[in-house]
């Protein structure tokens with residue numbers, strides 16, 4: 001699962017080297033004191049190379065990456081932005097924070113945005129779509145992109161939970177106009193906090209870069225203190241400490257994904273023999289990150305019983321149901337004003353998602369576990385599931 005399992009001496013050494021090199025913790029300036037090292041910039045280049053995209057802008061968090069991307073896309077107060085009902089609260093917060101209105105569409109058996117619902121939710125106020133590749137699995141991108149194209153709407157991928165997954169021959173999260181990534185403490189690679197915006201569009205990149213840094217245009221002919229500006233901005237910069245850690249974690253990413261996939265397949269094959277148990281539907285072109293395996297049971301009651309048995313045996317879940325209040329819009333009454341809905345309207349609108357989510361259990365897949373231990377864990381999860389059927 002996440003990079004936090006692998007935080008160790010390599011990350012510590014990288015921080016020590018940063019201090020040995022002059023201890024400049026700021027991404028810009030101090031040119032004569034930093035031994036010519038610009039770690040945030042290096043991380044951006046390496047991240048863009050990993051994904052195969054032209055531009056990457058590091059920022060302070062995934063939430064900031066979403067907000068800045070919306071600003072770069074020109075989303076304004078009063079606009080509507082469509083996203084999915086099952087996501088982390090940050091997706092909606094980023095929309096609300098710029099005065100726009102989040103519109104939640106229901107999920108389908110992929111546990112991501114239902115493309116049919118998406119098309120029905122589009123109005124003349126809709127200005128962007130944010131599909132969220134939740135827990136390492138792609139949205140039905142081909143369908144979503146076809147709808148976006150038909151209505152001439154930009155797509156911002158919330159790829160915060162899917163670093164390492166693939167879509168056909170490409171990395172997932174590189175197919176849309178612009179994408180947001182997170183390196184918070186629970187993600188595939190971590191920097192404590194941190195985020196990234198990626199795109200192949202130079203103007204979107206420049207707007208994101210300027211906004212995240214008080215409007216600085218980064219004019220190379222001028223010292224930073226004389227830099228030019230065209231839009232107002234804010235401070236969402238990443239620090240050099242975050243960047244040195246993230247660079248080390250990026251080197252571990254292929255290993256993390258490989259381990260995820262091996263351990264996932266051990267669990268999947270142990271559970272696949274259980275009659276009546278279903279797995280989350282994965283779109284054909286998607287090769288998931290495999291940091292989570294989601295099972296679907298027959299009813300809410302059976303699911304509840306299983307979760308209780310898991311808890312009694314010390315087997316945890318991931319987001320569903322353990323942190324569902326932060327990942328399912330049905331619970332976000334505190335946003336009702338911004339959504340333009342009452343609590344009852346919100347709950348009624350999201351009933352189809354609720355019916356799917358209350359039958360699901362998300363099982364985390366760990367990286368640092370031996371085959372032997374994984375086989376034993378898979379067998380004990382399988383036998384617990386059998387007790388509720």
Ligand SMILES: Cc1ncc(COP(=O)(O)O)c(C=O)c1O
Nearest residue numbers: 061062063088090160182183184
């Ligand atoms: C789907 C999704 N979007 C956005 C975020 C926000 O990322 P951050 O915690 O880096 O602000 C997260 C983090 O949990 C997430 O899971």
